[in-house]
Amino acid sequence: MDNLKEYDLIEFPIDPDILEGLEFIKIEDTYVTFIEDLNIRKKIVSNKIEKKTLLIKIEDNVEIIGISNQAYVFDTPIDFVFPVEENVKIFYKKIVEIIEKEDTEELINLSNLLDKEILPFYPLPMLLSHEQGDISLLKEKKYLKIEPKNLSVGNDSEVEKFIIEIFEIHPILRKEFIKKEFYKRFGDKISTNRIRDYLNKHCNFINSGPFSKCWIKKGINEKDNSYFYIYQVFGKIRNHEELFQLFEKPFLVDKVEKNKTLYFSGVYDEKLGYLTKLAVIDFEHESEPENEFELFD
Numbered sequence: 001m002d003n004l005k006e007y008d009l010i011e012f013p014i015d016p017d018i019l020e021g022l023e024f025i026k027i028e029d030t031y032v033t034f035i036e037d038l039n040i041r042k043k044i045v046s047n048k049i050e051k052k053t054l055l056i057k058i059e060d061n062v063e064i065i066g067i068s069n070q071a072y073v074f075d076t077p078i079d080f081v082f083p084v085e086e087n088v089k090i091f092y093k094k095i096v097e098i099i100e101k102e103d104t105e106e107l108i109n110l111s112n113l114l115d116k117e118i119l120p121f122y123p124l125p126m127l128l129s130h131e132q133g134d135i136s137l138l139k140e141k142k143y144l145k146i147e148p149k150n151l152s153v154g155n156d157s158e159v160e161k162f163i164i165e166i167f168e169i170h171p172i173l174r175k176e177f178i179k180k181e182f183y184k185r186f187g188d189k190i191s192t193n194r195i196r197d198y199l200n201k202h203c204n205f206i207n208s209g210p211f212s213k214c215w216i217k218k219g220i221n222e223k224d225n226s227y228f229y230i231y232q233v234f235g236k237i238r239n240h241e242e243l244f245q246l247f248e249k250p251f252l253v254d255k256v257e258k259n260k261t262l263y264f265s266g267v268y269d270e271k272l273g274y275l276t277k278l279a280v281i282d283f284e285h286e287s288e289p290e291n292e293f294e295l296f297d
Contacts, residue, residue, distance in 0.1 A: 007066040010046065011073040031072050046072040159190060160198045167202065171217040172231035174245055178215065210273030213243075226266045229256065229274035234283045252283055 010024055010031060024031045024046075031046040049071040098107045166173065166181055178199070182190055199205075203215040210232040211222050222228050230253055235243040246252050256263045256279065263279035265272070272280055 007068045009068045009071040011049075011071070011075075013074060031074075033074075044074055046074045048072055156194065156198075158186075159194050160201070162186075163195070163198045163202055167215075167217045170231065170247070171220045172206075172211055172214050172222060172228060172245075174214045174233055174243060176243065177245065177248070209270055210275075214245075223268045226264075226268070226274045229264065232273045232275065234280075246283070 008026070008031075012022075012024075012033075022033055024033050026032075029048060032043060034043050095107070162182070162185060163178075166178070178195070179192075182195060199215050203217055206212060206214050206216055206222070211228075212233055214231065214233060216222055222231075230247040231245050233243060233245055246256075256275070263276055263282075265274055265276050268274060275283075
């Protein structure tokens with residue numbers, strides 16, 4: 001027994017001899033094989049069998065050639081079909097003709113000629129994790145409601161003009177501020193999609209940093225002008241606190257101007273912007289509850 005080699009057992013759904021030199025490559029804790037046909041190359045991966053057989057019964061005159069501690073199986077569907085022999089194609093064609101004629105007796109006679117050794121083998125798919133009875137193949141018809149559509153008042157030129165106007169005043173604005181300004185001017189007559197379309201045309205969106213979730217006018221670099229500290233965003237979304245830009249609370253801007261040595265660095269930082277760490281900590285406490293709008297994400 002000491003001289004026996006150790007092997008890995010591999011269960012494969014198709015006889016490797018049919019595939020002319022199929023090779024199994026061990027990668028980490030699995031086996032991989034490739035099947036090539038002209039310009040098509042398919043990769044399939046095995047699963048490790050966790051169950052281990054503890055006892056085996058050995059018949060007489062059986063030579064033990066090796067010991068296996070690991071077993072692997074290729075049990076997922078193979079998404080291609082191997083070529084079948086010509087007589088198999090004829091067999092299936094014959095079945096179709098008999099079924100079309102509704103000749104049951106001839107179909108039974110034909111089944112006796114079936115050679116199971118040459119028919120293609122398809123492994124069972126391992127896709128379902130629930131009872132097949134839960135699946136319904138009946139299609140549900142859904143209809144769109146046909147009714148008059150309420151058109152928005154105003155035209156696109158008014159929307160675009162207003163966006164240009166507000167970004168001439170403030171080149172960096174948070175999304176909630178923009179929504180409120182539109183509501184003041186147009187009420188609820190302008191859809192968020194129309195606003196977003198023209199924002200994308202004239203502005204860029206900032207995802208993170210001291211100007212997080214803000215729209216910035218195209219051609220403007222928020223890192224080049226220390227005056228832009230008034231547009232930095234404060235407030236913590238995770239604590240449901242109000243988000244605001246510094247210019248929305250003039251008394252805070254005044255506080256910075258009067259205490260520049262404490263609150264103003266003048267040099268852009270990816271986290272603190274143009275302010276000091278002390279300023280950021282102090283101003284976070286100035287936030288108040290607000291309903292957060294999930295727009296323009």
